[in-house]
Amino acid sequence: MKKLFAILAAAMLPVAASAADYPWMPDKPITIIVPWGAGGATDQVTRVTAGVLEDALGQKVVIVNQPGASGSIGKKNAYEAEHDGYTWAAGAPKQLGTYKLLGQWDTWIDDWRLYNTVTNVPLVAVNPNAPYATMDDFIAAMKDGGVTIATAGAGSSGHAAAEALKGAVGGSYKHVTYDGGNPAVVATVAGEAEATTQLASEQAEMVRAGRLKPLAVLADQPLEIDGYGTVPPITDFVDEKLPILSTAFGIFIPVKGTPPEVIETFDAIWSEVIPNAAPLKTYALEKGALFTPAAGDAARDKVWPEVQADAWSFDAAGRTKMSPDELGIPKP
Amino acid sequence: MSGARRADLVFAVLLTVFGIAATVESWRMPTLAELGVDPMSAPGLTPGLLGVVLAVLGLALLGRSLGGGEMGETAAAGGWGRLAVALVLCLGYAAGLLGRVPFWAATAIFVALFTFVFTVREAGPVRAGAGSLVLAAAVAVAVTLLFERVFLVRLP
Amino acid sequence: MDALTNLGAAIVGLAEPSSLFSVLWATLLGMTVGMLPGLTATLGIALLTTLTFRMAADDAILILIAMYVGAIYGGSRTAILLNIPGTPANAASGLDGFPLARAGRAGEAMGIATVGSFFGSVVGLLALALIAPQLAEFGLRFQSYEFFWLAVFGVVISGRLTAMDDPIKGWISGFLGLFLAQVGQEGIHAYQRFAYGSVDLAGGFGLLPALVGAFGFAEILCVMKEPAYVTVRDVGSRILPSLRDLFGRWWTVLRSGLIGTTMGIVPGVGEDMGAWVSYAAARRASREPETFGKGATEGLLAAETGNNAAVPGAIIPVLTLAVPGSAPAAVLLAAMFIHGVRPGPLIMIESPDFVFQVAGMLFWASVAILVLGLALTKPMLFVLRVPREYLMPVIFVLCVVGAFAIASRVFDVYVMLGFGILGFALRQMNYPMAPLVLGIVLGDILDKNFRRGMVLSDGSFEPFVTRPISAVLAALTLVTILWGIGPVRRAAGRLVRRPS
Incomplete structure (x- = not known):
């Protein structure tokens, strides 16, 4: 019974601050927008990540599903929200490098700070x-x-x-x-x-x-x-070299305007907590995915070959509105 | 011509025009063929067809209201003044007050005004004022707490 | 009978104080979520998924299922008391529930809704425990062509049922809903339809803001317009429907339960269609169809049995195929994955106990709505006695919050206001609102599946009418339309009477 009252209490109040001392202490729940439907790959890994983040930050992390238009609607909403560290987007960061190319949305990978978790293969x-x-x-x-x-x-x-x-x-x-x-x-x-x-x-x-x-x-x-x-x-089966098709997943936040202490806090979590997070490790093992935590520039370096591969593959298919060269995406 | 029939006639014309306009606009949508997309998945396909259906329904309604077939009942008359006051208060709250004033304050003002305006004639200014203030305070506090603390949603 | 023994064992196994307490509070929270316009079962489950993250898998899933069952049931309360369905699934419940409440039989109406929801869940969970794998395979036969017809059929029957004297107005409302759902970025190529450069329009009209506007705000305006609004004083003393009544209706309950379960299995249409199709079937079978829409207890019973039976129905493909049958079920699926339960085609081999476990959880959640629902009926009747001057502003505040809460978009508040005014104008001209809202639910399904079907068939309409399930749905749609056209109906009637 005691356990149940504890849950009830937890439902009413913010999670007790059990967190380590990070420069940023969120004082209200953090929202992560999953721009795909509930139950999909992004949704699942993000919910596992959210649980780990809750423990680390001592604050609730709420998942909102906003699917539509190849994931651009939800990410757009995250970008249009206030850049205060309380609204994040989740998904495959490589898409941030190709929305502009496909004429879907004018955003760019360097507008965001990336925090990767796992990598999947098709x-x-x-x-x-x-x-x-x-x-x-x-x-x-x-x-x-x-x-x-x-x-x-x-x-x-x-x-x-x-x-x-x-x-x-x-x-x-x-x-x-x-x-x-x-x-x-x-x-x-x-x-x-x-x-x-x-x-x-x-x-x-x-x-x-x-x-x-x-x-x-x-x-x-x-x-x-x-x-x-x-x-x-x-x-x-095929002699021709295929482009890189692996897809890293993670969460990301607009760079511009986001307080530096938010970035510092998440950088610290990604270097100390995430690499040892058991729920994420288990998830990757069961799903046949790779556990590849990385933050900031390191994450961007890992995602960049994926962007290059995607961009030129879309270009070859004639789906792009401009050449990847114009965006400074060299051929892989 | 009865009021209901005239309303049907006007609405039928509007609906037919709307349906045709929707079809034309759907027709003008790109087929995205240059992207190598299957022409059968063109974005305008479904809205175009729905536009046609709406236009046909509009024409059917038009024919009926002109021809004098079976009719539904006339809409009841009522207090248009009361309606206008309610509408103005609601729109003022949702489209004017919210976002400029904190949520709880806007809500309290709206609830108090709404209740006061509609009860003052029967209850007199003192009782109406007291009732509306109590309700306003209770609603503002309860809604803010319930949604922000329990359901963790953001308020306007 | 092995399955029934297992189910019994699961039910008994869950009957311990801490589990039952979890069921009670989660169901109550679910009912609250269902009652508040704008908060839905999906939101409730997603919220509790986060809150139960650290609990043991069984406890967490039990709480989520109780939330789901409670929310779908809770929406009937506002549909009956205020003519504002709490979730889209309860729109059919308002058709007869609200007239009953206005006639001073609100207590009885809520009692019927409660008992109907209970039996609906029980029929559904029996199907889940006994024939889940077979039902899931049946669900897989619904593909693009069938979904197209389901969407059309849904709008056509809902339009017909809500405007019995004048079906064309119901259909106009329904197809208008389907069309309005086309506005915004479409789901296949991300092309922005009818957006004209507006970022907000590109996002489309949200279902919930439209629902809250068309039912909630429009209802507020209608109520305020009435010169002398009579608050219902006599709310009726009876709550429990008499046993004789129920026994007389066993076939309605069973039929609606089976229809609801079947609709629940089909991904995407879930609870809404469960209610509408059950309601249509009940009217068809009724000896006094003319009372439907004017306070027929049978109609209310069918609608509420149908939408709650869809809950176990939607969970069937979650367990056996890892495919959700509805939006709330999708969140439930995600929660199961997070808790390390692996639903999917192997579940009957790897962990068949879990299926019975879930059926047992559904059973206790149903018992909870029965107990809570009946216990809370008396206090809820109080809502009816509140004068409109006090009640309406509070409801409007909830409408605004509900519209905003879904995506934190201010545009959604304007959508709510717009649909409220449009809805009010349409209602003044005797256009029903329910088909409009159902059209918005089904518009996206119609669009994607129609175009996908056309791609698959290389532009041929043939598979839409030759595949068995499609053919049945197409025929039903056609019959419903023809029957709704006065001259055709009378001509058919003459043919039947005088076969020469």
């Missing part, structure tokens, strides 16, 4: 009833232009992966978009689409259950999926 998987036994079959069909690929929409990690694959093997595919990684994976399980190129973490459960057949992971190393086995890397 996986090509097909419906078990689809006529593709191996990746070679799939590549042959793609060259003929006969495959249907489900992704989470234009600019999503799945879309970037499908474009990269197309760039390497040629041919074309029918692009079918859904509201998020989860719905795209389910549409493939249901047979509406033949294949999906969403992140391995979004597919792991269906792969384990035999509802999806993984053909290749779009990376240069094989991927171990707990309960399934090893998925071969795309480099076993």
